[in-house]
Amino acid sequence: MPGLRFEHVWKLYGRQAPAVADLSLDIAEGEFLVLVGASGCGKTTSLRMLAGLERPSYGRIWMGGKDVTDIPPGRRDVSMVFQSYALYPNMTVYKNLAFGPRVRREPREHIRRRVEEVAEILGIGGLLDRHPGELSGGQRQRVALGRAMIREPSLFLMDEPLSNLDAALRVQMRAELIRLHKRLERTATVYVTHDQVEALTMGDRVAVLKDGSLLQVGTPAELYDAPATVYVATFIGSPAMNVIPGRLSIVGGRPRVACLGAEFEVPWPLRPGAAARDVLVGIRPDDLGPAARAPRGAVRIGGRTDVCEQTGIAIYATVNCPGAALVARLPRSPVPAANQPIEVAFDPRDVHLFDSRTQASIADRSHPALAGVASPAAAAPPGTTK
């Protein structure tokens, strides 16, 4: 089987908590996989283990059907872009690009052609005689990328390659990286970032890590629509999901949730055996709007406005309700005044429920009604509710 696989991989440093704990993950040939999480979640360590720069404490790593756990970095056919770019300051751009092929003793003429080709693709042809110190951040980034591309590896590793760029350049490079990845058809890319926007926009699939453990892996839409835990729910999406305590009860075989003084029936299937318990109710700010525009059957909650953030296309307002502060999305005008009474509403179909003890989702994701959430359009079709 081509592609790669983490098989129960652990990485321990001294007596600290494990940097990576029992990571098992398959990555397909040509896939763009993003490892995302807060700093210290083990994403960079996982990447370095793929590169061979770090040896797993336990477990195995497979590439293209071969066990590469003990194979040194140079013989794994991977390229890596470092967060710092790691350009050799004593060499010109040309020599930086030619470094890999040269140490691998490829013919001189072939190297020259390859360097020019790659420089052409990345638009750095005019910089070949410069030293890295004479380049701007974006140019260095391209050189680092070019150095990784020159090898035509079967696996591309990127460790927060865009984090040192300014915002506008980052958005532009994001698109270029995706284009590049599409170009290298058989090359899988593993991309590490702490930025959930980058993760959602770039990844074919996204793996969310926390404290060394893999919490969830799936397409961006799956992570957004069906987060498996509270952490994933609040980490993915911006502004972050509102999470409020509630109480699940089963009334006449139907699940009902009480929270913020309101009560509503859960219109989608729960995991088998779900009994009455304390739950955490998740509502995305984008699913919480002014009550006046809410459809029939929406749950209404009264509160007072607090801080309003204008984003241009909408306003995200903090609404102080009895027992919780919720962020809701309001139309861009009229701008609500502070400390005014307001009623907001959400559709029970858009609610996420988590067990308050285990933090895990109690939605039944094997049920056809929720298995379809991978494609957003299919989310909660009307026929399946009530």
Add this chain to the structure above:
Amino acid sequence: MTARPGAPAPAGTGAGAGEAPGPAAAAQAPGRPAVPQGLRRDAERFQWGSLALLVPSAALLAVLFIIPVVYAFYLGFTNLQLVGIHAVDWHFTGAENLRRLAGDQVFRYSMELTLAFIAGSVAGVVIIGLALAMLMQTALAPVRIVAGGIVIVAWMMPAITAGMTWYASTTAGGTFGTLLGLANSDFLHREPLLIVTLANIWSQTGFAMMVFGAALRNIPRDLLESAQIENASRPQRFARITLPLLRPTIVTTVLLITLISLANFGLIYVMTQGGPGNATDILPLYSYQQAFQFDNLAYGALIGNALVILCAIFGAIYVRASRSRA
């Protein structure tokens, strides 16, 4: 306030005329305000009051350093002696001492010894110091601490102690000979220049190791890891990345070791006093011998002058080497 001449320049004329883009042209680009003229508030100014604060240290420097050095330079061209008639009645003799120096076979020999001693010391210190520094990087912590401590103690040891230790170890019946089962062989007598060079290397290596250790820690790990992923072998990584990045440090270290070795007078004096014969009579020792053993103070001073010029030449070469790019 606004009527300063030249300040309200007509906007756009400079840039519009297609002049070379200088600061003035940039300032007059359309839509940009003209840069005000006159003294800048943030201009650097000389503060006369600072002279008063500099006087004490300037006086100390002059009395204890500059005047003696100039005076010693002058002494090189006189007939001053330590004892005898010329100790009291001495005068400027022009190029007399220079002629003597030109015909002095011992001076020529001493010069060759000095160059050999410096070359050997510098090569030994840099290579061993760098090797130790690199080994230390990957050593287990206890090994690193113990070995590093020993090397640094060797470096901190006074020249007299180091010299006596090496003398006792390498002379007939010394430690090395006994350990090798050659109790009667007198290494110091047989290969005097080699032994004193080794002693000097031994006493300077700790310094080089510390300097290289710090420089190696400053090389970003990413660079070497990136090369590792490219499948560069250990020697390739060393030659193409580590060495070029260490170059400025190596040049500085070479210069320092050169100067420290030339000043390491006590070490050789304790071990051989320049002997046997003149076999270890490097310039600093020869200068000392002429001045204080043969009483030719002036001639000794002239040899000292030659030594200073030699150091200056080394310095100039190293500074050039550190500037040029590979």
